Amino acid sequence: MSDPRPHRTVQRTLPARKRIALIAHDGKKDELLEWAARWRDTLADHDLVGTGTTAGRLSREIGLAVEGLMSGPLGGDQQIGARIADQALDLLIFFWDPFAPQPHDPDVKALLRLAALWNIPVACNAASADFLASSPWLGQPYEMTIPDAKAWAASRSSQG
Numbered sequence: 001m002s003d004p005r006p007h008r009t010v011q012r013t014l015p016a017r018k019r020i021a022l023i024a025h026d027g028k029k030d031e032l033l034e035w036a037a038r039w040r041d042t043l044a045d046h047d048l049v050g051t052g053t054t055a056g057r058l059s060r061e062i063g064l065a066v067e068g069l070m071s072g073p074l075g076g077d078q079q080i081g082a083r084i085a086d087q088a089l090d091l092l093i094f095f096w097d098p099f100a101p102q103p104h105d106p107d108v109k110a111l112l113r114l115a116a117l118w119n120i121p122v123a124c125n126a127a128s129a130d131f132l133a134s135s136p137w138l139g140q141p142y143e144m145t146i147p148d149a150k151a152w153a154a155s156r157s158s159q160g
């Protein structure tokens, strides 16, 4: 059986102006809003995207420009995941609720899996988000490694 794990990596440079996804489950939305209000000026220097309800509240209540995708239970987590796979997202701030099972838990798991796979910095609560937002790399290009998708596809097609 083939090794189910990509071994080769390539370099990816995250741009100085980051594309940041902001997401919160209902039980965590107030916490995310509070956090985003504290970091408002920092966040305003980057391109923000969010799942529908979260993005709407960030725009309305804090005045941040946030591109709103589909609401999470309707596919928004998957849309964010697709951006990760396309290398079109640089940071994920996702306050998921450890106390509330979601009807779309498989989508949440899929999003977190893609973030881990593609080496995306992720914050899951206010403290980890503070660390990300205060990182010197937030406003600078950042070099990192990601799986080599071409080598992965080539090795799998040569086995078939």
Ligand SMILES: O=C(CO)COP(=O)(O)O
Pocket (backbone or CB within 6 Å): 023, 024, 025, 026, 050, 051, 052, 053, 054, 055, 070, 071, 072, 073, 076, 077, 102, 108
């Ligand atoms: O459910 C979510 C993430 O899994 C968030 O979606 P909303 O921002 O639309 O509430």
